[in-house]
Amino acid sequence: MSETRPIDFPFFALPDADPADAAATAHPPVVAARGAALDLDRVGRRFPLDGREVEVLSGISLAAAPGETLVVVGASGCGKSTLLRLILGLDRPDTGRILVDGRLVEGPDTDRGIVFQDHRLFPWTRVEDNVAHALVAHGVPRRERLARARAELARVGLSAHARSWPGQLSGGQAQRVALARALVARPRILLLDEPFAALDAITRRRLQDEVAGIIRSEGLTAVMVTHDVDEAIRMGDRIVVMRPHPGRISRILTTGEARGTGPAAETRRRQITRQVLDDLGLR
Ligand SMILES: Nc1ncnc2c1ncn2[C@@H]1O[C@H](COP(=O)(O)OP(=O)(O)O)[C@@H](O)[C@H]1O
Ligand SMILES: [Mg+2]
Incomplete structure:
Protein backbone atom coordinates (compact mmCIF):
# COMPACT_ATOMS: atom_id res chain seq x y z
CA MET A 1 0.00 0.00 0.00
CA SER A 2 2.83 2.35 0.76
CA GLU A 3 5.02 1.79 -2.26
CA THR A 4 4.88 4.16 -5.18
CA ARG A 5 4.52 3.00 -8.72
CA PRO A 6 6.60 4.53 -11.47
CA ILE A 7 4.35 6.12 -14.06
CA ASP A 8 5.79 6.46 -17.50
CA PHE A 9 3.14 8.66 -18.91
CA PRO A 10 2.97 12.30 -19.88
CA PHE A 11 0.49 14.12 -17.68
CA PHE A 12 -1.10 17.35 -18.65
CA ALA A 13 -3.43 19.60 -16.79
CA LEU A 14 -4.39 21.90 -19.61
CA PRO A 15 -5.25 25.48 -18.78
CA ASP A 16 -8.96 26.22 -18.62
CA ALA A 17 -10.46 26.65 -22.04
CA ASP A 18 -11.82 30.12 -22.66
CA PRO A 19 -15.61 29.62 -22.66
CA ALA A 20 -15.93 32.49 -25.13
CA ASP A 21 -13.79 30.56 -27.56
CA ALA A 22 -16.18 28.14 -29.22
CA ALA A 23 -13.29 26.64 -31.14
CA ALA A 24 -11.81 25.49 -27.87
CA THR A 25 -14.38 22.76 -27.63
CA ALA A 26 -15.13 22.18 -31.30
CA HIS A 27 -11.73 20.75 -32.16
CA PRO A 28 -9.49 17.94 -30.96
CA PRO A 29 -7.31 18.71 -27.96
CA VAL A 30 -4.17 20.76 -28.43
CA VAL A 31 -2.29 18.17 -26.40
CA ALA A 32 -3.63 14.65 -26.83
CA ALA A 33 -3.01 12.41 -23.84
CA ARG A 34 -1.63 9.48 -25.78
CA GLY A 35 -2.06 6.10 -24.14
CA ALA A 36 -4.39 7.43 -21.44
CA ALA A 37 -6.95 5.02 -19.99
CA LEU A 38 -9.16 8.00 -19.30
CA ASP A 39 -8.91 11.37 -20.98
CA LEU A 40 -11.06 14.37 -20.12
CA ASP A 41 -10.61 17.18 -22.58
CA ARG A 42 -11.95 20.58 -21.52
CA VAL A 43 -15.13 19.12 -20.12
CA GLY A 44 -17.88 21.52 -19.12
CA ARG A 45 -21.41 21.04 -17.80
CA ARG A 46 -24.21 23.54 -17.17
CA PHE A 47 -27.47 23.03 -15.33
CA PRO A 48 -30.56 25.23 -15.37
CA LEU A 49 -31.20 26.91 -12.03
CA ASP A 50 -33.99 29.45 -11.39
CA GLY A 51 -34.43 30.11 -15.09
CA ARG A 52 -30.76 30.61 -15.86
CA GLU A 53 -27.87 28.34 -16.75
CA VAL A 54 -25.31 27.71 -14.03
CA GLU A 55 -21.90 26.49 -15.06
CA VAL A 56 -21.17 23.58 -12.74
CA LEU A 57 -18.01 22.28 -14.39
CA SER A 58 -15.66 24.30 -16.56
CA GLY A 59 -12.60 23.34 -18.58
CA ILE A 60 -11.84 20.08 -16.83
CA SER A 61 -8.82 18.56 -18.57
CA LEU A 62 -7.28 15.54 -17.00
CA ALA A 63 -5.80 12.25 -18.09
CA ALA A 64 -5.24 9.07 -16.13
CA ALA A 65 -2.63 6.53 -17.09
CA PRO A 66 -3.60 2.85 -17.16
CA GLY A 67 -3.46 1.58 -13.58
CA GLU A 68 -3.42 5.04 -12.08
CA THR A 69 -5.66 6.14 -9.21
CA LEU A 70 -6.79 9.76 -9.21
CA VAL A 71 -8.43 11.08 -6.08
CA VAL A 72 -10.65 14.14 -6.41
CA VAL A 73 -11.18 16.46 -3.45
CA GLY A 74 -13.16 19.67 -3.33
CA ALA A 75 -15.85 21.57 -1.48
CA SER A 76 -19.35 20.19 -1.41
CA GLY A 77 -21.21 21.22 -4.55
CA CYS A 78 -18.12 21.84 -6.70
CA GLY A 79 -19.21 19.19 -9.20
CA LYS A 80 -17.32 16.05 -8.15
CA SER A 81 -20.32 13.71 -8.45
CA THR A 82 -21.32 15.39 -11.70
CA LEU A 83 -17.85 14.67 -13.01
CA LEU A 84 -18.14 10.97 -12.12
CA ARG A 85 -21.59 10.78 -13.72
CA LEU A 86 -20.12 12.23 -16.91
CA ILE A 87 -17.30 9.67 -16.92
CA LEU A 88 -19.82 6.90 -16.27
CA GLY A 89 -21.89 8.16 -19.19
CA LEU A 90 -25.05 8.75 -17.16
CA ASP A 91 -24.83 12.38 -18.16
CA ARG A 92 -23.26 14.13 -21.15
CA PRO A 93 -20.91 17.12 -21.11
CA ASP A 94 -22.08 20.37 -22.72
CA THR A 95 -18.56 21.08 -23.89
CA GLY A 96 -15.45 19.00 -24.35
CA ARG A 97 -15.24 15.25 -24.48
CA ILE A 98 -14.37 12.18 -22.47
CA LEU A 99 -12.40 9.26 -23.87
CA VAL A 100 -11.91 5.83 -22.32
CA ASP A 101 -9.06 3.93 -23.96
CA GLY A 102 -9.33 6.39 -26.81
CA ARG A 103 -13.06 5.83 -27.36
CA LEU A 104 -15.61 8.59 -26.88
CA VAL A 105 -17.92 8.02 -23.91
CA GLU A 106 -21.50 8.11 -25.16
CA GLY A 107 -23.26 6.24 -22.38
CA PRO A 108 -22.68 3.66 -19.65
CA ASP A 109 -20.82 0.52 -20.67
CA THR A 110 -19.06 -2.49 -19.18
CA ASP A 111 -15.70 -0.75 -19.26
CA ARG A 112 -16.74 1.49 -16.33
CA GLY A 113 -18.15 0.64 -12.91
CA ILE A 114 -19.13 2.85 -9.98
CA VAL A 115 -19.55 2.66 -6.21
CA PHE A 116 -21.53 5.40 -4.48
CA GLN A 117 -21.46 6.52 -0.86
CA ASP A 118 -24.77 4.77 -0.22
CA HIS A 119 -24.71 1.19 -1.47
CA ARG A 120 -27.88 1.57 -3.62
CA PRO A 187 -14.54 -2.80 -16.01
CA ARG A 188 -11.22 -1.14 -16.78
CA ILE A 189 -12.22 2.02 -14.93
CA LEU A 190 -13.51 2.05 -11.38
CA LEU A 191 -15.29 5.17 -10.16
CA LEU A 192 -15.78 5.67 -6.42
CA ASP A 193 -17.93 8.51 -5.08
CA GLU A 194 -17.08 8.92 -1.39
CA PRO A 195 -17.39 5.15 -0.99
CA PHE A 196 -16.21 4.95 2.62
CA ALA A 197 -17.65 8.19 4.00
CA ALA A 198 -20.45 6.50 5.93
CA LEU A 199 -18.27 3.78 7.50
CA ASP A 200 -16.60 3.63 10.90
CA ALA A 201 -12.85 4.30 10.98
CA ILE A 202 -11.72 0.68 11.27
CA THR A 203 -14.01 -0.59 8.51
CA ARG A 204 -13.02 2.35 6.35
CA ARG A 205 -9.34 1.60 6.75
CA ARG A 206 -9.83 -2.06 5.94
CA LEU A 207 -11.89 -1.32 2.85
CA GLN A 208 -9.40 1.28 1.66
CA ASP A 209 -6.70 -1.37 1.70
CA GLU A 210 -8.91 -3.97 0.03
CA VAL A 211 -10.04 -1.64 -2.72
CA ALA A 212 -6.46 -0.47 -3.30
CA GLY A 213 -5.43 -4.14 -3.51
CA ILE A 214 -8.12 -4.92 -6.09
CA ILE A 215 -7.25 -1.83 -8.13
CA ARG A 216 -3.62 -2.90 -8.14
CA SER A 217 -4.16 -6.60 -8.84
CA GLU A 218 -6.65 -5.92 -11.64
CA GLY A 219 -4.62 -3.05 -13.05
CA LEU A 220 -7.71 -0.85 -12.86
CA THR A 221 -7.68 2.85 -13.49
CA ALA A 222 -9.62 4.56 -10.71
CA VAL A 223 -11.18 7.92 -10.00
CA MET A 224 -12.25 8.34 -6.40
CA VAL A 225 -13.93 11.26 -4.68
CA THR A 226 -13.29 11.78 -0.99
CA HIS A 227 -13.42 14.44 1.71
CA ASP A 228 -10.61 12.78 3.63
CA VAL A 229 -7.12 14.08 2.79
CA ASP A 230 -5.41 11.13 4.52
CA GLU A 231 -7.49 8.77 2.41
CA ALA A 232 -6.59 10.77 -0.71
CA ILE A 233 -2.89 10.41 0.06
CA ARG A 234 -3.21 6.74 0.95
CA MET A 235 -5.16 5.78 -2.18
CA GLY A 236 -4.24 8.31 -4.83
CA ASP A 237 -1.28 8.37 -7.18
CA ARG A 238 -2.36 11.95 -7.78
CA ILE A 239 -4.75 14.23 -5.93
CA VAL A 240 -6.94 16.49 -8.03
CA VAL A 241 -8.10 19.52 -6.05
CA MET A 242 -11.23 21.25 -7.32
CA ARG A 243 -12.65 24.70 -6.65
CA PRO A 244 -16.31 25.65 -6.98
CA HIS A 245 -18.32 28.20 -9.01
CA PRO A 246 -17.67 26.88 -11.57
CA GLY A 247 -16.13 23.56 -10.62
CA ARG A 248 -12.61 23.46 -12.01
CA ILE A 249 -9.24 21.97 -11.22
CA SER A 250 -7.16 24.21 -9.02
CA ARG A 251 -4.24 21.90 -8.37
CA ILE A 252 -2.92 18.42 -9.08
CA LEU A 253 -0.55 16.92 -6.53
CA THR A 254 1.54 13.79 -6.97
CA THR A 255 1.53 11.77 -3.77
CA GLY A 256 4.79 9.97 -4.61
CA GLU A 257 6.98 9.62 -1.54
CA ALA A 258 4.10 10.66 0.75
CA ARG A 259 2.95 7.06 0.53
CA GLY A 260 6.20 5.69 1.89
CA THR A 261 7.43 5.53 5.47
CA GLY A 262 9.97 7.62 7.34
CA PRO A 263 10.47 11.33 7.92
CA ALA A 264 10.57 12.34 4.23
CA ALA A 265 7.20 10.69 3.68
CA GLU A 266 5.77 12.40 6.76
CA THR A 267 7.05 15.77 5.56
CA ARG A 268 5.53 15.23 2.13
CA ARG A 269 2.20 14.19 3.69
CA ARG A 270 2.12 17.37 5.78
CA GLN A 271 2.98 19.45 2.74
CA ILE A 272 0.22 17.88 0.64
CA THR A 273 -2.31 18.24 3.46
CA ARG A 274 -1.42 21.92 3.87
CA GLN A 275 -1.74 22.58 0.13
CA VAL A 276 -5.08 20.82 -0.12
CA LEU A 277 -6.54 22.57 2.93
CA ASP A 278 -5.25 25.92 1.64
CA ASP A 279 -6.96 25.37 -1.70
CA LEU A 280 -10.17 24.34 -0.01
CA GLY A 281 -10.02 27.44 2.19
CA LEU A 282 -9.93 25.27 5.29
CA ARG A 283 -6.75 26.63 6.76
N1 LIG B 1 -29.16 17.14 -12.66
C1 LIG B 1 -28.91 18.33 -12.10
N2 LIG B 1 -29.70 19.39 -12.32
C2 LIG B 1 -29.44 20.60 -11.80
N3 LIG B 1 -28.39 20.86 -11.00
C3 LIG B 1 -27.56 19.84 -10.72
C4 LIG B 1 -27.77 18.53 -11.24
N4 LIG B 1 -26.77 17.72 -10.80
C5 LIG B 1 -25.99 18.51 -10.02
N5 LIG B 1 -26.46 19.77 -9.97
C6 LIG B 1 -25.82 20.89 -9.27
O1 LIG B 1 -24.47 20.89 -9.61
C7 LIG B 1 -23.66 21.27 -8.52
C8 LIG B 1 -22.62 20.22 -8.27
O2 LIG B 1 -23.24 19.06 -7.74
P1 LIG B 1 -22.40 17.75 -7.41
O3 LIG B 1 -21.71 17.30 -8.63
O4 LIG B 1 -23.31 16.80 -6.75
O5 LIG B 1 -21.32 18.31 -6.36
P2 LIG B 1 -20.37 17.53 -5.33
O6 LIG B 1 -20.45 16.08 -5.64
O7 LIG B 1 -19.01 18.13 -5.57
O8 LIG B 1 -20.86 17.85 -3.96
C9 LIG B 1 -24.61 21.49 -7.35
O9 LIG B 1 -24.88 22.86 -7.23
C10 LIG B 1 -25.84 20.71 -7.76
O10 LIG B 1 -26.99 21.27 -7.19
MG1 LIG C 1 -20.99 14.44 -4.48
Whole structure:
Protein backbone atom coordinates (compact mmCIF):
# COMPACT_ATOMS: atom_id res chain seq x y z
CA MET A 1 0.00 0.00 0.00
CA SER A 2 2.83 2.35 0.76
CA GLU A 3 5.02 1.79 -2.26
CA THR A 4 4.88 4.16 -5.18
CA ARG A 5 4.52 3.00 -8.72
CA PRO A 6 6.60 4.53 -11.47
CA ILE A 7 4.35 6.12 -14.06
CA ASP A 8 5.79 6.46 -17.50
CA PHE A 9 3.14 8.66 -18.91
CA PRO A 10 2.97 12.30 -19.88
CA PHE A 11 0.49 14.12 -17.68
CA PHE A 12 -1.10 17.35 -18.65
CA ALA A 13 -3.43 19.60 -16.79
CA LEU A 14 -4.39 21.90 -19.61
CA PRO A 15 -5.25 25.48 -18.78
CA ASP A 16 -8.96 26.22 -18.62
CA ALA A 17 -10.46 26.65 -22.04
CA ASP A 18 -11.82 30.12 -22.66
CA PRO A 19 -15.61 29.62 -22.66
CA ALA A 20 -15.93 32.49 -25.13
CA ASP A 21 -13.79 30.56 -27.56
CA ALA A 22 -16.18 28.14 -29.22
CA ALA A 23 -13.29 26.64 -31.14
CA ALA A 24 -11.81 25.49 -27.87
CA THR A 25 -14.38 22.76 -27.63
CA ALA A 26 -15.13 22.18 -31.30
CA HIS A 27 -11.73 20.75 -32.16
CA PRO A 28 -9.49 17.94 -30.96
CA PRO A 29 -7.31 18.71 -27.96
CA VAL A 30 -4.17 20.76 -28.43
CA VAL A 31 -2.29 18.17 -26.40
CA ALA A 32 -3.63 14.65 -26.83
CA ALA A 33 -3.01 12.41 -23.84
CA ARG A 34 -1.63 9.48 -25.78
CA GLY A 35 -2.06 6.10 -24.14
CA ALA A 36 -4.39 7.43 -21.44
CA ALA A 37 -6.95 5.02 -19.99
CA LEU A 38 -9.16 8.00 -19.30
CA ASP A 39 -8.91 11.37 -20.98
CA LEU A 40 -11.06 14.37 -20.12
CA ASP A 41 -10.61 17.18 -22.58
CA ARG A 42 -11.95 20.58 -21.52
CA VAL A 43 -15.13 19.12 -20.12
CA GLY A 44 -17.88 21.52 -19.12
CA ARG A 45 -21.41 21.04 -17.80
CA ARG A 46 -24.21 23.54 -17.17
CA PHE A 47 -27.47 23.03 -15.33
CA PRO A 48 -30.56 25.23 -15.37
CA LEU A 49 -31.20 26.91 -12.03
CA ASP A 50 -33.99 29.45 -11.39
CA GLY A 51 -34.43 30.11 -15.09
CA ARG A 52 -30.76 30.61 -15.86
CA GLU A 53 -27.87 28.34 -16.75
CA VAL A 54 -25.31 27.71 -14.03
CA GLU A 55 -21.90 26.49 -15.06
CA VAL A 56 -21.17 23.58 -12.74
CA LEU A 57 -18.01 22.28 -14.39
CA SER A 58 -15.66 24.30 -16.56
CA GLY A 59 -12.60 23.34 -18.58
CA ILE A 60 -11.84 20.08 -16.83
CA SER A 61 -8.82 18.56 -18.57
CA LEU A 62 -7.28 15.54 -17.00
CA ALA A 63 -5.80 12.25 -18.09
CA ALA A 64 -5.24 9.07 -16.13
CA ALA A 65 -2.63 6.53 -17.09
CA PRO A 66 -3.60 2.85 -17.16
CA GLY A 67 -3.46 1.58 -13.58
CA GLU A 68 -3.42 5.04 -12.08
CA THR A 69 -5.66 6.14 -9.21
CA LEU A 70 -6.79 9.76 -9.21
CA VAL A 71 -8.43 11.08 -6.08
CA VAL A 72 -10.65 14.14 -6.41
CA VAL A 73 -11.18 16.46 -3.45
CA GLY A 74 -13.16 19.67 -3.33
CA ALA A 75 -15.85 21.57 -1.48
CA SER A 76 -19.35 20.19 -1.41
CA GLY A 77 -21.21 21.22 -4.55
CA CYS A 78 -18.12 21.84 -6.70
CA GLY A 79 -19.21 19.19 -9.20
CA LYS A 80 -17.32 16.05 -8.15
CA SER A 81 -20.32 13.71 -8.45
CA THR A 82 -21.32 15.39 -11.70
CA LEU A 83 -17.85 14.67 -13.01
CA LEU A 84 -18.14 10.97 -12.12
CA ARG A 85 -21.59 10.78 -13.72
CA LEU A 86 -20.12 12.23 -16.91
CA ILE A 87 -17.30 9.67 -16.92
CA LEU A 88 -19.82 6.90 -16.27
CA GLY A 89 -21.89 8.16 -19.19
CA LEU A 90 -25.05 8.75 -17.16
CA ASP A 91 -24.83 12.38 -18.16
CA ARG A 92 -23.26 14.13 -21.15
CA PRO A 93 -20.91 17.12 -21.11
CA ASP A 94 -22.08 20.37 -22.72
CA THR A 95 -18.56 21.08 -23.89
CA GLY A 96 -15.45 19.00 -24.35
CA ARG A 97 -15.24 15.25 -24.48
CA ILE A 98 -14.37 12.18 -22.47
CA LEU A 99 -12.40 9.26 -23.87
CA VAL A 100 -11.91 5.83 -22.32
CA ASP A 101 -9.06 3.93 -23.96
CA GLY A 102 -9.33 6.39 -26.81
CA ARG A 103 -13.06 5.83 -27.36
CA LEU A 104 -15.61 8.59 -26.88
CA VAL A 105 -17.92 8.02 -23.91
CA GLU A 106 -21.50 8.11 -25.16
CA GLY A 107 -23.26 6.24 -22.38
CA PRO A 108 -22.68 3.66 -19.65
CA ASP A 109 -20.82 0.52 -20.67
CA THR A 110 -19.06 -2.49 -19.18
CA ASP A 111 -15.70 -0.75 -19.26
CA ARG A 112 -16.74 1.49 -16.33
CA GLY A 113 -18.15 0.64 -12.91
CA ILE A 114 -19.13 2.85 -9.98
CA VAL A 115 -19.55 2.66 -6.21
CA PHE A 116 -21.53 5.40 -4.48
CA GLN A 117 -21.46 6.52 -0.86
CA ASP A 118 -24.77 4.77 -0.22
CA HIS A 119 -24.71 1.19 -1.47
CA ARG A 120 -27.88 1.57 -3.62
CA LEU A 121 -28.67 -2.15 -3.42
CA PHE A 122 -32.20 -3.34 -4.20
CA PRO A 123 -33.61 -4.34 -0.78
CA TRP A 124 -36.11 -6.79 -2.29
CA THR A 125 -33.58 -9.03 -3.96
CA ARG A 126 -30.78 -11.18 -2.53
CA VAL A 127 -27.15 -10.06 -2.40
CA GLU A 128 -26.05 -12.36 -5.27
CA ASP A 129 -28.94 -11.18 -7.44
CA ASN A 130 -28.04 -7.58 -6.76
CA VAL A 131 -24.57 -8.26 -8.13
CA ALA A 132 -25.80 -10.46 -11.00
CA HIS A 133 -28.29 -7.78 -12.03
CA ALA A 134 -25.44 -5.57 -13.23
CA LEU A 135 -24.94 -8.07 -16.08
CA VAL A 136 -28.54 -8.15 -17.29
CA ALA A 137 -28.13 -5.14 -19.54
CA HIS A 138 -25.12 -6.80 -21.13
CA GLY A 139 -27.00 -9.87 -22.25
CA VAL A 140 -25.21 -12.38 -20.02
CA PRO A 141 -27.33 -15.54 -19.51
CA ARG A 142 -28.80 -15.99 -16.03
CA ARG A 143 -26.70 -18.99 -15.02
CA GLU A 144 -23.47 -17.23 -15.97
CA ARG A 145 -24.64 -14.04 -14.26
CA LEU A 146 -25.04 -15.88 -10.98
CA ALA A 147 -21.73 -17.71 -11.31
CA ARG A 148 -19.91 -14.48 -11.95
CA ALA A 149 -21.74 -12.73 -9.11
CA ARG A 150 -20.71 -15.45 -6.68
CA ALA A 151 -17.10 -15.31 -7.86
CA GLU A 152 -17.13 -11.56 -7.36
CA LEU A 153 -18.65 -11.90 -3.89
CA ALA A 154 -15.93 -14.39 -3.00
CA ARG A 155 -13.32 -11.85 -4.01
CA VAL A 156 -14.73 -9.26 -1.60
CA GLY A 157 -14.99 -11.89 1.16
CA LEU A 158 -18.78 -12.19 1.14
CA SER A 159 -19.45 -15.72 -0.11
CA ALA A 160 -21.26 -16.53 3.12
CA HIS A 161 -23.70 -13.69 2.46
CA ALA A 162 -24.54 -14.44 -1.18
CA ARG A 163 -28.06 -15.56 -0.23
CA SER A 164 -28.60 -12.83 2.39
CA TRP A 165 -30.82 -9.82 1.92
CA PRO A 166 -29.21 -6.38 1.77
CA GLY A 167 -30.99 -5.41 5.00
CA GLN A 168 -29.08 -8.12 6.86
CA LEU A 169 -25.67 -6.61 6.04
CA SER A 170 -23.50 -4.16 7.95
CA GLY A 171 -22.54 -0.89 6.26
CA GLY A 172 -19.13 -2.25 5.35
CA GLN A 173 -20.57 -5.47 3.95
CA ALA A 174 -23.11 -3.55 1.88
CA GLN A 175 -20.30 -1.45 0.39
CA ARG A 176 -18.42 -4.65 -0.42
CA VAL A 177 -21.48 -5.87 -2.32
CA ALA A 178 -21.65 -2.54 -4.13
CA LEU A 179 -17.99 -3.03 -5.02
CA ALA A 180 -18.67 -6.56 -6.30
CA ARG A 181 -21.53 -5.17 -8.40
CA ALA A 182 -19.24 -2.48 -9.83
CA LEU A 183 -16.59 -5.06 -10.73
CA VAL A 184 -18.72 -7.96 -12.00
CA ALA A 185 -18.74 -6.72 -15.60
CA ARG A 186 -14.91 -6.54 -15.49
CA PRO A 187 -14.54 -2.80 -16.01
CA ARG A 188 -11.22 -1.14 -16.78
CA ILE A 189 -12.22 2.02 -14.93
CA LEU A 190 -13.51 2.05 -11.38
CA LEU A 191 -15.29 5.17 -10.16
CA LEU A 192 -15.78 5.67 -6.42
CA ASP A 193 -17.93 8.51 -5.08
CA GLU A 194 -17.08 8.92 -1.39
CA PRO A 195 -17.39 5.15 -0.99
CA PHE A 196 -16.21 4.95 2.62
CA ALA A 197 -17.65 8.19 4.00
CA ALA A 198 -20.45 6.50 5.93
CA LEU A 199 -18.27 3.78 7.50
CA ASP A 200 -16.60 3.63 10.90
CA ALA A 201 -12.85 4.30 10.98
CA ILE A 202 -11.72 0.68 11.27
CA THR A 203 -14.01 -0.59 8.51
CA ARG A 204 -13.02 2.35 6.35
CA ARG A 205 -9.34 1.60 6.75
CA ARG A 206 -9.83 -2.06 5.94
CA LEU A 207 -11.89 -1.32 2.85
CA GLN A 208 -9.40 1.28 1.66
CA ASP A 209 -6.70 -1.37 1.70
CA GLU A 210 -8.91 -3.97 0.03
CA VAL A 211 -10.04 -1.64 -2.72
CA ALA A 212 -6.46 -0.47 -3.30
CA GLY A 213 -5.43 -4.14 -3.51
CA ILE A 214 -8.12 -4.92 -6.09
CA ILE A 215 -7.25 -1.83 -8.13
CA ARG A 216 -3.62 -2.90 -8.14
CA SER A 217 -4.16 -6.60 -8.84
CA GLU A 218 -6.65 -5.92 -11.64
CA GLY A 219 -4.62 -3.05 -13.05
CA LEU A 220 -7.71 -0.85 -12.86
CA THR A 221 -7.68 2.85 -13.49
CA ALA A 222 -9.62 4.56 -10.71
CA VAL A 223 -11.18 7.92 -10.00
CA MET A 224 -12.25 8.34 -6.40
CA VAL A 225 -13.93 11.26 -4.68
CA THR A 226 -13.29 11.78 -0.99
CA HIS A 227 -13.42 14.44 1.71
CA ASP A 228 -10.61 12.78 3.63
CA VAL A 229 -7.12 14.08 2.79
CA ASP A 230 -5.41 11.13 4.52
CA GLU A 231 -7.49 8.77 2.41
CA ALA A 232 -6.59 10.77 -0.71
CA ILE A 233 -2.89 10.41 0.06
CA ARG A 234 -3.21 6.74 0.95
CA MET A 235 -5.16 5.78 -2.18
CA GLY A 236 -4.24 8.31 -4.83
CA ASP A 237 -1.28 8.37 -7.18
CA ARG A 238 -2.36 11.95 -7.78
CA ILE A 239 -4.75 14.23 -5.93
CA VAL A 240 -6.94 16.49 -8.03
CA VAL A 241 -8.10 19.52 -6.05
CA MET A 242 -11.23 21.25 -7.32
CA ARG A 243 -12.65 24.70 -6.65
CA PRO A 244 -16.31 25.65 -6.98
CA HIS A 245 -18.32 28.20 -9.01
CA PRO A 246 -17.67 26.88 -11.57
CA GLY A 247 -16.13 23.56 -10.62
CA ARG A 248 -12.61 23.46 -12.01
CA ILE A 249 -9.24 21.97 -11.22
CA SER A 250 -7.16 24.21 -9.02
CA ARG A 251 -4.24 21.90 -8.37
CA ILE A 252 -2.92 18.42 -9.08
CA LEU A 253 -0.55 16.92 -6.53
CA THR A 254 1.54 13.79 -6.97
CA THR A 255 1.53 11.77 -3.77
CA GLY A 256 4.79 9.97 -4.61
CA GLU A 257 6.98 9.62 -1.54
CA ALA A 258 4.10 10.66 0.75
CA ARG A 259 2.95 7.06 0.53
CA GLY A 260 6.20 5.69 1.89
CA THR A 261 7.43 5.53 5.47
CA GLY A 262 9.97 7.62 7.34
CA PRO A 263 10.47 11.33 7.92
CA ALA A 264 10.57 12.34 4.23
CA ALA A 265 7.20 10.69 3.68
CA GLU A 266 5.77 12.40 6.76
CA THR A 267 7.05 15.77 5.56
CA ARG A 268 5.53 15.23 2.13
CA ARG A 269 2.20 14.19 3.69
CA ARG A 270 2.12 17.37 5.78
CA GLN A 271 2.98 19.45 2.74
CA ILE A 272 0.22 17.88 0.64
CA THR A 273 -2.31 18.24 3.46
CA ARG A 274 -1.42 21.92 3.87
CA GLN A 275 -1.74 22.58 0.13
CA VAL A 276 -5.08 20.82 -0.12
CA LEU A 277 -6.54 22.57 2.93
CA ASP A 278 -5.25 25.92 1.64
CA ASP A 279 -6.96 25.37 -1.70
CA LEU A 280 -10.17 24.34 -0.01
CA GLY A 281 -10.02 27.44 2.19
CA LEU A 282 -9.93 25.27 5.29
CA ARG A 283 -6.75 26.63 6.76
N1 LIG B 1 -29.16 17.14 -12.66
C1 LIG B 1 -28.91 18.33 -12.10
N2 LIG B 1 -29.70 19.39 -12.32
C2 LIG B 1 -29.44 20.60 -11.80
N3 LIG B 1 -28.39 20.86 -11.00
C3 LIG B 1 -27.56 19.84 -10.72
C4 LIG B 1 -27.77 18.53 -11.24
N4 LIG B 1 -26.77 17.72 -10.80
C5 LIG B 1 -25.99 18.51 -10.02
N5 LIG B 1 -26.46 19.77 -9.97
C6 LIG B 1 -25.82 20.89 -9.27
O1 LIG B 1 -24.47 20.89 -9.61
C7 LIG B 1 -23.66 21.27 -8.52
C8 LIG B 1 -22.62 20.22 -8.27
O2 LIG B 1 -23.24 19.06 -7.74
P1 LIG B 1 -22.40 17.75 -7.41
O3 LIG B 1 -21.71 17.30 -8.63
O4 LIG B 1 -23.31 16.80 -6.75
O5 LIG B 1 -21.32 18.31 -6.36
P2 LIG B 1 -20.37 17.53 -5.33
O6 LIG B 1 -20.45 16.08 -5.64
O7 LIG B 1 -19.01 18.13 -5.57
O8 LIG B 1 -20.86 17.85 -3.96
C9 LIG B 1 -24.61 21.49 -7.35
O9 LIG B 1 -24.88 22.86 -7.23
C10 LIG B 1 -25.84 20.71 -7.76
O10 LIG B 1 -26.99 21.27 -7.19
MG1 LIG C 1 -20.99 14.44 -4.48
